[in-house]
Structure formats: C-alpha cells, structure tokens
Amino acid sequence: MIQALRTPDTAFDAVPDFDYPVEYAEDLPGYEGLRAAWIDAGPQNADRVFLCLHGEPSWPFLYRRMIPVFLASGARVIAPDLFGFGRSDKPVRQEDFSFDFHRDHLLRLVERLDLRNITMVVQDWGGLLGLTLPVDPGFAARLSRFLVMNTGLGQGESPGPGFEAWKAYALSTPDMPVGRIIARGTPHLTEAEIAAYDAPYPGPEYKAGAQVFPALVPVRPDMAGAKLGKAAAQFWREDWTGESFMAVGAADPVLGTEPMARLRSLIRGCPEPLVIPDGGHFVQEWGEQIARAALASFGDLPAE
Structure with a gap:
C-alpha cells in the first residue's frame, strides 16, 4: 500500500478562474486506494x-x-491531475514514483472514461508521458490529433546542462517554491495565480513528486521509459497519420526553439510551429492564442 497525503479541498477555495467540474476515482486498476482527480x-x-x-x-x-x-x-475537456499533483493523492515516498506509475495511470483513466476521438494536448512531462501513449495500440486507436508545446521524448539522452541543474535543484529542495518557479518565466502572473500553483502543496511533505520528477526523465538508455521513448519516436515518424500542431515558447532556456525543432523532425506531417517569442517554458500561460491557432489549423474555428 502506497502511503499518500490528500490536499484538503479548502486549499483550492481561492484558486481564480478555474471553476470546472472535478471527478474522482479511488479504484483505477493498479491504483486502488489512491484518489485520482481530473x-x-x-x-x-x-x-x-x-x-x-x-x-x-x-x-x-x-x-x-x-x-x-x-x-x-x-x-x-479532460484534464487529469497526475499523482503527486493538483487534487490527486500525493505519495510521500519518492521511490513510489516512476515513469510507468504515471504513464499507466493515464492509460487506465482513458480506458475508464472510454475516451475517443482524442485531441491530446501536452507540455513538459505531459509530453514525456503523453507522447509515448500511442505505443499502446489501444490508445493509438483513440487518438486523432495532438497539440504539443515545450516538451520532448526521453530516449536515453540528457536535454543538457540546464536540465541537469534543474534536476539537482529539485532533488535538493524539499520545500520547492512551486509558484515562484513558474512565475520566473511568466512575468504576467498575478499573486493570486502564483498562489494557485502553490495550492496543492500545504507543506513540503506533499512535494515528493515535484522533487523527484526531474530525476525520472529517461536521460540514460537503461532508465525506465527510454525504450518507450524510442518506440514512440518510431510511431510519430512512421505510423502517425493524424493532424498535429506545435507551439513553442521561445524564451524557454531548456526546451525552446532548437529542441522543439528536433522534436518536430520526428513527427510526420507536423506543420511549422507557432512561436511565442516571449513565451517561457510554461507556455500555456499564453494559451488562448495557442488554442485559437490550433483550432483554426484543425478547422474547428475560423482563422482570425
């Protein structure tokens, strides 16, 4: 049994502009007793x-x-909270987190909800995990399109010294200042929005996932997820026939224009990206423009 903490619902009372229905399950196969939220x-x-x-x-x-x-x-719209984040339960031991732990959670949730004609929207670890999901034929059959932002595929190589410094910082900082970290590259955030990013973590004991996640990136061929990353690269390069859209926060010091250009080269039929010159790593904070451009590209909205 995984020991986990649950953020009190009251911690989210002051979160602005995010009044959407939240669903919960404590019986996802393989995660019985852990509450997943989405x-x-x-x-x-x-x-x-x-x-x-x-x-x-x-x-x-x-x-x-x-x-x-x-x-x-x-x-x-389905937006899951990964375990260790948001309203989902937060295992307290770093060793309970793994690449497969998170990836399988997403697969089980998609199966539970029987989602079809999916447009997958990913960034950061959302992409490291999400871009490997179509290696599972059951998920591939459900996927129609995807929107990708500032992320990569873990294939056994390090993204570079900037990432290694971030990993070392995360592992050595039990009480990670989450809101302030996100605000560093997102100067237009209000104090209420910064506080909203901190809301899931009433104390450092809730932050094991935030601490250990960078160390789980498959930066060596022998790490969990590296083989999946290579299989995923083959899928996107050879088997993908759906639509795609890429947006890039150019001010991201680790996963900016050059890494995203390399990722684009792996995606069959991926058009030229929308580049947000001032956009940082958390480029969803410029998200209305991105969403409208993606939907126009997909034919869901008229181009403006």
Whole structure:
C-alpha cells in the first residue's frame, strides 16, 4: 500500500478562474486506494475530447487559458491531475514514483472514461508521458490529433546542462517554491495565480513528486521509459497519420526553439510551429492564442 497525503479541498477555495467540474476515482486498476482527480468539462456526448496533460511542478490550472477555447468549440475537456499533483493523492515516498506509475495511470483513466476521438494536448512531462501513449495500440486507436508545446521524448539522452541543474535543484529542495518557479518565466502572473500553483502543496511533505520528477526523465538508455521513448519516436515518424500542431515558447532556456525543432523532425506531417517569442517554458500561460491557432489549423474555428 502506497502511503499518500490528500490536499484538503479548502486549499483550492481561492484558486481564480478555474471553476470546472472535478471527478474522482479511488479504484483505477493498479491504483486502488489512491484518489485520482481530473477535470471533466463540456458535453459528455461531444464528438471530440481534448485530453490536457500537465507537467512538473504544475497542475491543470496551467490550462485555464486554453480550456475555455476548447469548450467554446463544443468539445469535452479532460484534464487529469497526475499523482503527486493538483487534487490527486500525493505519495510521500519518492521511490513510489516512476515513469510507468504515471504513464499507466493515464492509460487506465482513458480506458475508464472510454475516451475517443482524442485531441491530446501536452507540455513538459505531459509530453514525456503523453507522447509515448500511442505505443499502446489501444490508445493509438483513440487518438486523432495532438497539440504539443515545450516538451520532448526521453530516449536515453540528457536535454543538457540546464536540465541537469534543474534536476539537482529539485532533488535538493524539499520545500520547492512551486509558484515562484513558474512565475520566473511568466512575468504576467498575478499573486493570486502564483498562489494557485502553490495550492496543492500545504507543506513540503506533499512535494515528493515535484522533487523527484526531474530525476525520472529517461536521460540514460537503461532508465525506465527510454525504450518507450524510442518506440514512440518510431510511431510519430512512421505510423502517425493524424493532424498535429506545435507551439513553442521561445524564451524557454531548456526546451525552446532548437529542441522543439528536433522534436518536430520526428513527427510526420507536423506543420511549422507557432512561436511565442516571449513565451517561457510554461507556455500555456499564453494559451488562448495557442488554442485559437490550433483550432483554426484543425478547422474547428475560423482563422482570425
């Protein structure tokens, strides 16, 4: 049994601009006893569903500028909280977190909700995990399109010294200042929004996932997820036939224009990206523009 903490619901009372229905399950196969949380907004019978996958150390609050655009198109939006983040339970031991622990959670949730005609929306760890999901044929059959932002595929190589410094900092900082970290590259955040990023973590004991996540990136061939990353690269390069859209926060010091250009070269048919010159790593904070451009590209909204 995994020992976990649960953030009190009252911690989210002051979160601004994020009043969406929250669903919970404590019986996902393989995760019995752990409460998983996710946003489920829009028509249950919608013919399209946007699956928004967050990264580290954020939670789906990061998508609050994009979700209204997706909903206005008539779609359903599912935004899961990974375990250790948001409203989902937070294991207290770092060793309980692994690449497969998070990836399998997403697969089980998609199966539980029987999501189809998925537009997958990913950034950071949302991409490291999400881009490997189509290696599973069951998920690949559910996926129609995807929107990718500032992320990569873990294939056994390090993203570089900037990432290594971030990993060392995270592992050595038990009480990571999550909101301030996100605000560093996102200067337009208000104090209330910064506090909202801190809301899931009433104390340092809730932050094991935020601390250990960078150390789980498959930077060596022998690490969990590296073989999946290589298989995923083959899928996107050779088997992908759906639509894609890429947006890049050019001010990201680790996963900016050059790394994203390398990722784009792996994605069959991926068009030229939308570049946000001032956009940092958490580029969803410029998300309304990105969402509208993506939907226009997909034909869901008229181009402006």
